[in-house]
Amino acid sequence: MKLKSAKRWFEWHKWTSLICTLFMLMLCITGLPLIFHHELDAVLEKEVVAQVPPGAHKMSLDSLAVIAGKQYPTNNIRYIFWDEDDKNKIVFDLAPKPDAPPEQSKYAMLNVYTGELLDKPTTDGIMDVILKIHMNMFLGIPGKLFLGLMGILFVIAIVTGAVLYGRIMKKYDFGMVRKYKSKRLQWLDTHNLIGIVTLTWGSVVGLTGIINCMSDVVLALWQQGQLKEMVAPYAQQQPLTGKLSSLDEAMVVAQQAAPHMEPRIVTYPGTMFSSKHHYAVFMRGNTALTARLLMPALVDAKTGKLTDARRMPWYVNTLFLSEPLHFGDYGGMPLKIIWAVFDTAMIIVLITGLYLWFARRKASRLQWTRLSEKITADEEEY
Amino acid sequence: MRKNTNTTLHVWGKPLLVALLSITGLITALVGDGYWDAFSWLALGIPLVMMAGHYFYPKKTE
Incomplete structure (x- = not known):
């Protein structure tokens, strides 16, 4: 048994x-x-660093969104992420339609203080x-x-x-x-x-x-x-x-x-x-x-x-x-x-x-x- | 009967210790940072050291 x-x-x-x-x-x-x-x-x-000029203030989210939108004129913003390690960076996800599959996303990483485009991250x-x-x-x-x-x-x-x-x-x-x-x-x-x-x-x-x-x-x-x-x-x-x-x-x-x-x-x-x-x-x-x-x-x-x-x-x-x-x-x-x-x-x-x-x-x-x-x-x- | 409990302890004593250390280590790092993390490294590290010790330095009787 x-x-x-x-x-x-x-x-x-x-x-x-x-x-x-x-x-x-x-x-x-x-x-x-x-x-x-x-x-x-x-x-x-490539590691990008968000330089913060002395005395700079954070830009408004609305104006950052306008800058991100200009990077990909045919797409619209659908998500915004704050970088977990570097609070000076923000990432916008732009897609042709809000419910488009993730592969159609384009990304723009901006400096929160200057609005400078730091990177266009890709997922490949x-x-x-x-x-x-x-x-x-x-x-x-x-x-x-x-x-x-x-x-x-x-x-x-x-x-x-x-x-x-x-x-x-x-x-x-x-x-x-x-x-x-x-x-x-x-x-x-x-x-x-x-x-x-x-x-x-x-x-x-x-x-x-x-x-x-x-x-x-x-x-x-x-x-x-x-x-x-x-x-x-x-x-x-x-x-x-x-x-x-x-x-x-x-x-x-x-x-x-x-x-x-x-x-x-x-x-x-x-x-x-x-x-x-x-x-x-x-x-x-x-x-x-x-x-x-x-x-x-x-x-x-x-x-x-x-x-x-x-x-x-x-x-x-x-x-x-x-x-x-x-x-x-x-x-x-x-x-x-x-x-x-x-x-x-x-x-x-x-x-x-x-x-x-x-x-x-x-x-x-x-x-x-x-x-x-x-x-x-x-x-x-x- | 007594022999039975001894066998169980003999077989499962160390595995149980390893399991308890592992689970504590896995959870403590989640709960807090600093000392909590350090404790978790220790708790998860001990089973790995035990494993390596037994593998590379076997007892003479074996």
């Missing part, structure tokens, strides 16, 4: 691992440079390609959901692997690596040791990865849920026409609604992240934890008055909090290095696992050949 259940755990471990291993290898390998994407971006792309660099492969293998939402499915298999493989670890290690000490017996035993022990040490990290990065794969689902839930509720009075109104209200006024209104927060993103009416009638000013908190969470203040883009500001629902916050736990970018350089070591260790677990499967197959085939040879020999004796 015990043997039978062990066999069952083994089969589950084998098949869930086999199916996801190649994808997991791809994710671990592309993930490695992505841990340091910030540092690599600085090396690969090597790091963007690696990120795309890691996220969806260039296969859009289906690719993303598929990788999420692989993540689920990976988590099952971790759980079944832990059960097998418990069975195997009953007679042995933690950390045993038999280096001089056989190659297979050495690789098995390596697989077990690294596997059990990386179990928690692997589970957390796996689960948060699965959650990140659900981002489009989460966005749709929010659009149909909280966003719809917040703008319910506008449901029957005609779409906005003519000039939009002032951005600077919208910022003042949003700041009043969320006094202890700072703006992170502004989204324009008609985009995926707002209604057809509102600017959505996404405010973020100012502690390590609350900076990860956003609070949208919806400002009527005609009258400039606040419609509503609410904290986001739990499923959106779960997504926001799972991002740093997946990226490892929330504890300085040492944490990134720790992330890289765990990631490399995970690659070793995957490769040793794959080797063990090959070795086992070969061993059982040899065993079968010997057995069938013996049977034939026995038969010939008669």
Whole structure:
């Protein structure tokens, strides 16, 4: 009975691992440079510095928007981002239509104090390609959901692997690596040791990865849920026409609604992240934890008055909090290095696992050949 | 019965320690900066050091 259940755990471990291993290898390998994407971006792309002249004041957002608009006359602004590290920089996203796919976006990075055009960032660099492969293998939402499915298999493989670890290690000490017996035993022990040490990290990065794969689902839930509720009075109104209200006024209104927060993103009416009638000013908190969470203040883009500001629902916050736990970018350089070591260790677990499967197959085939040879020999004796 | 608990502790003692250290380390860096981050480096670093230690410096009995 015990043997039978062990066999069952083994089969589950084998098949869930086999199916996801190649994808997991791809994710671990592309993930490695992505841990340091910030540092690599600085090396690969020209670093632009926003010089602040002495005594300069911040320009109004409206006049910055005019400058950004002139860079791409056929496009319109749809998002505004504040640079997370350098508060003197601001990035405008301009597209032909508010709901155009992200690939059609053009970007303009401006100096907040002088309005000088610092850069026209593009999203076709090597790091963007690696990120795309890691996220969806260039296969859009289906690719993303598929990788999420692989993540689920990976988590099952971790759980079944832990059960097998418990069975195997009953007679042995933690950390045993038999280096001089056989190659297979050495690789098995390596697989077990690294596997059990990386179990928690692997589970957390796996689960948060699965959650990140659900981002489009989460966005749709929010659009149909909280966003719809917040703008319910506008449901029957005609779409906005003519000039939009002032951005600077919208910022003042949003700041009043969320006094202890700072703006992170502004989204324009008609985009995926707002209604057809509102600017959505996404405010973020100012502690390590609350900076990860956003609070949208919806400002009527005609009258400039606040419609509503609410904290986001739990499923959106779960997504926001799972991002740093997946990226490892929330504890300085040492944490990134720790992330890289765990990631490399995970690659070793995957490769040793794959080797063990090959070795086992070969061993059982040899065993079968010997057995069938013996049977034939026995038969010939008669 | 007593033998059973010993086996469980023997097999799962260190893995449990590693899991607790890892999860504390993963969360503390999220909660705060400065000392919180430093604590997280330590908590996540210990399992990695344990792993390397066991791999490169195995006990003599093995």
